[in-house]
Amino acid sequence: MRQEPVDYIARTREQYSVLGYPVYSWVENPAAPPFARPERPPSEWKVGLVASGGIYALGQPAFHFKDDLSFRAIATDAVVADLRVTHFAYDLTDAREDPNVVLPLDTLRRLASAGEIGALGPNAYTFMGGIYSARKVREVLAPSIADHLENDEVDVALMVPV
Amino acid sequence: MGLIAREVEARGIPTVSLSSALSITASVNPPRGVYTDYPLGRTAGKPNDPASQDAILRAAIAQLAEATVPGEIRSLDLRWCENDDWKDGVMRPKSPAGQAEDDRAERTDVPQYQFEADRQAVEPNCPTCLVPGAA
Numbered sequence: 001m002r003q004e005p006v007d008y009i010a011r012t013r014e015q016y017s018v019l020g021y022p023v024y025s026w027v028e029n030p031a032a033p034p035f036a037r038p039e040r041p042p043s044e045w046k047v048g049l050v051a052s053g054g055i056y057a058l059g060q061p062a063f064h065f066k067d068d069l070s071f072r073a074i075a076t077d078a079v080v081a082d083l084r085v086t087h088f089a090y091d092l093t094d095a096r097e098d099p100n101v102v103l104p105l106d107t108l109r110r111l112a113s114a115g116e117i118g119a120l121g122p123n124a125y126t127f128m129g130g131i132y133s134a135r136k137v138r139e140v141l142a143p144s145i146a147d148h149l150e151n152d153e154v155d156v157a158l159m160v161p162v
Numbered sequence: 163m164g165l166i167a168r169e170v171e172a173r174g175i176p177t178v179s180l181s182s183a184l185s186i187t188a189s190v191n192p193p194r195g196v197y198t199d200y201p202l203g204r205t206a207g208k209p210n211d212p213a214s215q216d217a218i219l220r221a222a223i224a225q226l227a228e229a230t231v232p233g234e235i236r237s238l239d240l241r242w243c244e245n246d247d248w249k250d251g252v253m254r255p256k257s258p259a260g261q262a263e264d265d266r267a268e269r270t271d272v273p274q275y276q277f278e279a280d281r282q283a284v285e286p287n288c289p290t291c292l293v294p295g296a297a
Contacts, residue, residue, distance in 0.1 A: 003246035005184040005199055005237075011253040018262035019231035027165065029191040034172040035232035036193075042223050048175070048226055051163050053203070054274075059285045071288040086277040088267035090203040096276065098209035107215040108205065117223060125292075134165060135254040142169035144294035149175055157170050158219070159179040160201050161190065 005049055006101050021098040031062055031088045042095040047112075048154035049076065050145060052100040052129030053095065053162040054152035063085050063128040069141050073148070076120040080106055089130050121152040129161065164190030178226045180205045187235060189196035196222045200242045201252070209259065214240065 016024055038045065056062045057074045065088040074083070083099040085092055095102045096158055103124060111117050125145050131137050149157055164187060164215050167177040171193040178194045182205050183189035187195050198205065200219055207215030216241060225236050242248060257260055268276075 001245060002178075003249050005197070006249050006252050007185045008183045008195045008202075008253070009185045009189065010207050015253045015262055015264070019264055021264075022189055026186060027190045029164070029168070031191075032232045033168050033191050033193040036174050036176045037230075038173055038176045038226060039224050042227055048163070048170075050166060050170075053205075056280075058280060060282050060288060062271050062275045062280065065267060071292045071294075073292060075290075078246065084280055085275045086276050088274075091201065092203065094209040100215055101204045101206050101209050101257040104206040104215060104219055107219050107235075108211070110212065110216065111219060111223070120183070123290075125168045129163065137165045138169070140194050140294045142166040143213070144292065145166055146170045146175075148266060148292070150173060151172055152201075154175060155169075155173050156221060157177045159163050159167045159170075159177055160205050161179065161181065161183075162205055 003111060012159060040155065041115050043115055044118045045155040046119050046153065047117050047154060048149045048157035049103070049108065049124040049160070050149075050157060051124060051126045051160040052102045053090070053126070053160070054128045055099060055103045055126040056086070058082040058084065058086050060124070065128070067131050067133065067136070068128040069136060071125050071140065071145060073123040073124055074103070076105060076108070076122060076124055078105060087128070088129070102160060104160065108158070109161070113134055115158055121147070121149070121154040125149075126128070164192035167192035176226055178222045181224060181235065184235065193232055193234050194225050194229045196225050196239045197235050198240055199237070200240070201248055
């Protein structure tokens with residue numbers, strides 16, 4: 001039977017209530033988001049990639065599970081077999097089986113080869129997520145990732161949470 | 163991630179956010195989204211299934227190229243499997259009479275490697291490890 005999308009906010013609220021945890025406040029941004037439109041067609045885009053989900057590459061240190069605000073640059077020509085995934089909050093089975101499900105490097109390379117997008121930026125940027133302080137994400141992590149995307153001169157960016 | 167998308171977009175770089183958690187994405191309200199009705203941890207497709215991976219990214223590209231309304235989340239007609247029974251157990255007790263439990267790993271500030279060998283492979287000074295605020 002077809003079911004509605006899982007309401008993770010409601011389920012978290014139920015679970016926290018039963019476990020006696022304090023109520024978790026999700027970020028709410030009722031005001032319209034900033035909005036910029038691409039100036040050129042997809043076949044001319046240099047595409048940036050940002051992913052949470054705790055992906056690191058062999059040779060890099062892993063993330064930790066307690067509000068890790070660091071991030072990693074992973075070259076977009078990296079071999080997917082050299083990617084690793086670690087996280088405290090989601091089922092890692094499929095991400096470890098095929099890291100493209102959380103960091104779609106092969107997918108983007110296929111689409112670039114087919115001419116559906118122009119190219120990838122030099123690096124993907126990955127971080128842990130699960131950072132409790134929205135203020136730190138907004139004021140510390142977000143501007144730093146945005147700086148790197150600007151330096152890479154990407155035309156658009158694909159954001160992949162888990 | 164939606165907070166980062168909003169910051170990147172505010173710099174003039176258009177973004178599209180994938181999502182498999184519709185209520186959370188709608189609340190954070192990124193500039194554009196593509197929703198896939200999969201269990202968390204497969205936002206960009208099924209493992210070893212290029213068809214599902216390509217379908218999601220093609221939809222994201224189209225959403226980036228075409229969306230004219232800030233905050234629009236497009237729902238894709240993709241299913242994880244033939245029935246939606248997997249949804250019943252998400253964040254719920256494993257049996258109807260069971261206790262609620264928190265099955266997340268302990269929060270620790272020690273790096274958590276997938277393989278022990280990864281720890282030995284870490285390169286000194288790691289130029290690709292980035293810390294916000296560091297020069």
